[in-house]
Amino acid sequence: METVSFSDIAIVACGTLSPELNFLKKEGFLDTKHMFFTTPGLHENIHELERQLLQRIAKAREKAKKILVVYGGKFCYVNADEPTRTMQKIIQEQGPGVARTDATHCMDMIADEAERERIAQEVAGGEKVWWMVPGWIKFRHKVFEGWDKGLANENFPRHTGGAVVLDAIGYVDQYMAEHPEEFLEYSDWMGIPMQGYSVTLDRFKSVLSEQARILGG
Incomplete structure (x- = not known):
């Protein structure tokens, strides 16, 4: 696998995946200096999820110009009151320099x-x-x-x-x-x-x- 550097990227992720992300950092694959986690399990409370996600992205911006959001799309953020508001839409609103992992949920990122x-x-x-x-x-x-x-x-x-x-x-x-x-x-x-x-x-x-x-x- 071609080696990619994360040295100029800050990572914002769901805390549920912190064990794997910390493992990859310790292993040396993730050479980022900055990782920010939201509270695990916020798919049950999407308003708090959105609040924490935006707050972590804002903190990440103070550290790096490029931000990688490690969150699933389809299942991690389901807004029953506003169905057209999706995780992808939230990420797009953050403008250039912010990308999200292409997966439906944390299990999909692993397998x-x-x-x-x-x-x-x-x-x-x-x-x-x-x-x-x-x-x-x-x-x-x-x-x-x-x-x-x-x-x-x-x-x-x-x-x-x-x-x-x-x-x-x-x-x-x-x-x-x-x-x-x-x-x-x-x-x-x-x-x-x-x-x-x-x-x-x-x-x-x-x-x-x-x-x-x-x-x-």
């Missing part, structure tokens, strides 16, 4: 639809899967803030293939070893089995690099 279908066939016989990334475990109480058991029962059990965590950083194995009771309690709350699935960060790197090139990084 595209074809890869997820392949994994679902392998681990769940093609049954419907509830996809997650490690941030959905690490920041569980923010991602599912306000959810009770009733709401969980409405949403999770129809995913008969269970929950699959797309794990590119070895998070799930470590979590299960250190907090087995919490892992089992989480699965029990969801009402479906949960398992990690090891993937690489190749797609995520590609998604980030694509926008860095567009920004002229």
Whole structure:
């Protein structure tokens, strides 16, 4: 993979993806000096999401002329009151020098639809899967803030293939070893089995690099 520099780019991202982004920074792939995160799970509160996103972009502008927003489009920001107001529209309003990752949500940044279908066939016989990334475990109480058991029962059990965590950083194995009771309690709350699935960060790197090139990084 051709090396792309992020040294003159500031990153603004959903906190749900902070484990992967911090991993890439530590690894040296992300040579940016500036990363700003919004609170994980704000897809449940789009007005706060928009407020935090604009505030983080404003802070990023103080540090760099180029800003890469690491957010999905279709599923991360759904405005029922104003359906034509999309994540892409918000980004476009920020003018030149601001780009967004081309993906529908955080899971799509780690594994595209074809890869997820392949994994679902392998681990769940093609049954419907509830996809997650490690941030959905690490920041569980923010991602599912306000959810009770009733709401969980409405949403999770129809995913008969269970929950699959797309794990590119070895998070799930470590979590299960250190907090087995919490892992089992989480699965029990969801009402479906949960398992990690090891993937690489190749797609995520590609998604980030694509926008860095567009920004002229």
